[in-house]
Amino acid sequence: MRVKSERFRPEYHQPLIVGASTGFLVSPNVSINSTLRGNAQTAFERIENLFDASFGGADNPLRHLGALGLFFLWILVASGLYLYTVLDTSIEGVYRSIGHLSQEQWYLGGILRSLHRYASDGFVLVMMLHLVREWAYGRYHGFRLYSWVTGVPLIWLAYVSGIGGYWIVWDRLAQFSAIATTELLDWLPFFNEPTARNFLAPDSINDRLFTVLVFIHIGIPLMLILGLWAHVNRISRVDYLPSRRLMLGTLASFLALALVKPALSEAPADLAVVPADLPLDWFILFIHPLTDITSPAAVWSLIFGATVLLFALPFLPHPKAQPIAVVDAANCNGCSRCHADCPYEAVTMAPHPDKAGHKIAIVDPKLCAGCGICAGSCPSSTPFRSQETLVTGIDMPQQPVDVLRRQLEAELARLGTQAATSAKLVVFGCDKGADVRDLAGADTAAISLLCTGMLPPSFIEYALRSGADGIVISGCREGGCDFRLGMQWTRERLAHQREPHLRSVVPTDRLQLVFASRNEGDTVATAVTEFRTQLKDRAVASHRPPAYSRRNR
Numbered sequence: 272m273r274v275k276s277e278r279f280r281p282e283y284h285q286p287l288i289v290g291a292s293t294g295f296l297v298s299p300n301v302s303i304n305s306t307l308r309g310n311a312q313t314a315f316e317r318i319e320n321l322f323d324a325s326f327g328g329a330d331n332p333l334r335h336l337g338a339l340g341l342f343f344l345w346i347l348v349a350s351g352l353y354l355y356t357v358l359d360t361s362i363e364g365v366y367r368s369i370g371h372l373s374q375e376q377w378y379l380g381g382i383l384r385s386l387h388r389y390a391s392d393g394f395v396l397v398m399m400l401h402l403v404r405e406w407a408y409g410r411y412h413g414f415r416l417y418s419w420v421t422g423v424p425l426i427w428l429a430y431v432s433g434i435g436g437y438w439i440v441w442d443r444l445a446q447f448s449a450i451a452t453t454e455l456l457d458w459l460p461f462f463n464e465p466t467a468r469n470f471l472a473p474d475s476i477n478d479r480l481f482t483v484l485v486f487i488h489i490g491i492p493l494m495l496i497l498g499l500w501a502h503v504n505r506i507s508r509v510d511y512l513p514s515r516r517l518m519l520g521t522l523a524s525f526l527a528l529a530l531v532k533p534a535l536s537e538a539p540a541d542l543a544v545v546p547a548d549l550p551l552d553w554f555i556l557f558i559h560p561l562t563d564i565t566s567p568a569a570v571w572s573l574i575f576g577a578t579v580l581l582f583a584l585p586f587l588p589h590p591k592a593q594p595i596a597v598v599d600a601a602n603c604n605g606c607s608r609c610h611a612d613c614p615y616e617a618v619t620m621a622p623h624p625d626k627a628g629h630k631i632a633i634v635d636p637k638l639c640a641g642c643g644i645c646a647g648s649c650p651s652s653t654p655f656r657s658q659e660t661l662v663t664g665i666d667m668p669q670q671p672v673d674v675l676r677r678q679l680e681a682e683l684a685r686l687g688t689q690a691a692t693s694a695k696l697v698v699f700g701c702d703k704g705a706d707v708r709d710l711a712g713a714d715t716a717a718i719s720l721l722c723t724g725m726l727p728p729s730f731i732e733y734a735l736r737s738g739a740d741g742i743v744i745s746g747c748r749e750g751g752c753d754f755r756l757g758m759q760w761t762r763e764r765l766a767h768q769r770e771p772h773l774r775s776v777v778p779t780d781r782l783q784l785v786f787a788s789r790n791e792g793d794t795v796a797t798a799v800t801e802f803r804t805q806l807k808d809r810a811v812a813s814h815r816p817p818a819y820s821r822r823n824r
């Protein structure tokens with residue numbers, strides 16, 4: 272094994288931040304966006320950490336908003352199908368058939384009706400939170416452009432469907448919403464005849480209206496489902512459903528609401544009367560009071576302005592994207608592990624140009640996030656290879672595995688020169704999570720990676736065999752990985768459940784995993800201190816020197 276004695280200074284892996292200090296001209300709008308985003312991200316992180324304490328990462332609703340939205344959508348579809356079967360779309364029948372559900376059939380139809388209503392409120396709530404969270408974490412440009420841009424029309428579809436749903440009941444609230452919406456629509460220069468005229472007098476509406484409404488109320492959610500399919504199309508292993516506990520918890524909350532405050536109809540619609548004193552669904556129908564206190568012009572400006580802004584956001588200047596993964600044909604054996612592990616479907620397999628019957632990984636530059644998870648999955652990324660320069664199958668130009676090996680070797684050599692007063696630790700962390708670099712010291716080497724999932728498990732064995740007493744791996748909390756799957760793959764590789772796995776000869780009591788978010792450097796520092804004490808206690812108890820390396824060389 273080759274160990275360089277001087278402290279290694281990586282010449283790669285400079286953080287690619289472009290801002291005023293690097294000469295990039297940042298417009299005032301962009302810096303307002305960055306400041307707002309920074310504050311929103313910190314707020315989200317704090318609340319998420321608080322929720323983690325109560326729910327744990329897997330059941331934390333804020334970390335699984337997209338999946339929660341999909342779950343609510345399935346509740347809406349299932350309950351909606353039942354409502355559809357009992358709905359009478361005639362002008363007299365519509366109010367009666369829905370009211371019947373709540374009164375005579377409260378234990379089934381009534382509960383399903385309430386579930387439908389509360390799940391729709393839940394859906395728009397988690398959708399908007401999901402949008403704000405993705406923006407706050409800066410996940411709306413570069414390789415995420417597609418997910419972002421396909422997400423924007425979903426907001427329109429969700430609201431149009433939600434507002435239309437209220438009309439089907441044809442009670443006073445429906446009447447109010449129908450008139451308010453058509454008045455809002457009439458402000459646009461699209462209609463020859465004012466659409467609000469349809470609700471002027473009792474004889475201006477007929478049975479056809481409700482057939483059309485139901486058709487729209489079913490058709491738009493179908494478009495929404497199609498839009499969602501497109502939305503997650505470029506993401507692998509999508510979080511399609513939240514954890515079982517989260518599903519049961521939210522479903523139980525909706526059921527409790529359905530029993531305590533069932534969804535009921537108001538008095539039947541009467542176009543001769545002006546509806547008043549109505550309880551409003553603020554999640555979906557907030558647009559009506561907003562129009563009342565402002566004007567149709569202000570509301571349309573807000574709606575179109577927000578839509579244009581959302582579409583435009585990804586095209587504002589942003590920090591330069593990370594360089595993408597690069598495949599080395601000579602070192603790729605076509606095993607497909609990088610293809611299986613890539614969180615963004617950026618790797619496909621194609622016939623190898625030089626090795627007949629073999630495959631080679633191909634990286635799509637438009638999809639690659641530059642996370643390095645593929646480098647961590649490649650069997651050629653092992654530091655035990657005797658090459659002077661370690662060339663792997665798929666690598667990151669900004670932090671190649673060869674640089675990682677040289678950095679590790681230099682750090683181990685430095686630790687080797689220190690007196691053996693305390694356990695010597697190597698801490699691997701993630702650029703997107705808690706900053707581990709501050710932990711570097713006389714008895715600690717700290718190496719930050721593009722993503723923790725970039726660490727090939729063989730590096731752990733290599734470090735332990737080369738003088739480290741213990742390894743700490745710090746990664747984002749569950750559901751918090753910036754590249755979605757980095758921590759999941761790391762855990763599975765260390766637990767021998769995923770290739771490349773940590774060899775079973777590696778003593779796992781020399782290994783400590785810590786989960787910490789960006790602002791939780793203290794958590795990692797505490798874990799390092801405690802782990803060092805544990806290693807020392809164990810060494811004292813077993814009367815043996817702590818270094819794994821000394822026993823297994």
Ligand code: HEM
Nearest residue numbers: 337338340341398402405410418419422423425509510755
């Ligand atoms: C209509 C409701 C929506 C649902 C049910 C939904 C659902 C999802 C799901 C399941 C994912 C994949 C999460 C994962 O597996 O890691 C996702 C990703 C994403 N969504 Fe949505 N979404 C919705 C609306 C939106 C909207 C309105 C936006 C923003 C305009 C948006 C932006 C994104 C982005 C940027 C990602 C990619 C995240 C990443 O790459 O890490 N979504 N969404």
Ligand code: SF4
Nearest residue numbers: 603604607609649664
């Ligand atoms: S993991 Fe490495 S060897 Fe396997 S296909 Fe990808 S680049 Fe090739």
Ligand code: SF4
Nearest residue numbers: 613639640642643645
């Ligand atoms: S760097 Fe990340 S996104 Fe790009 S190919 Fe590798 S695993 Fe996929």
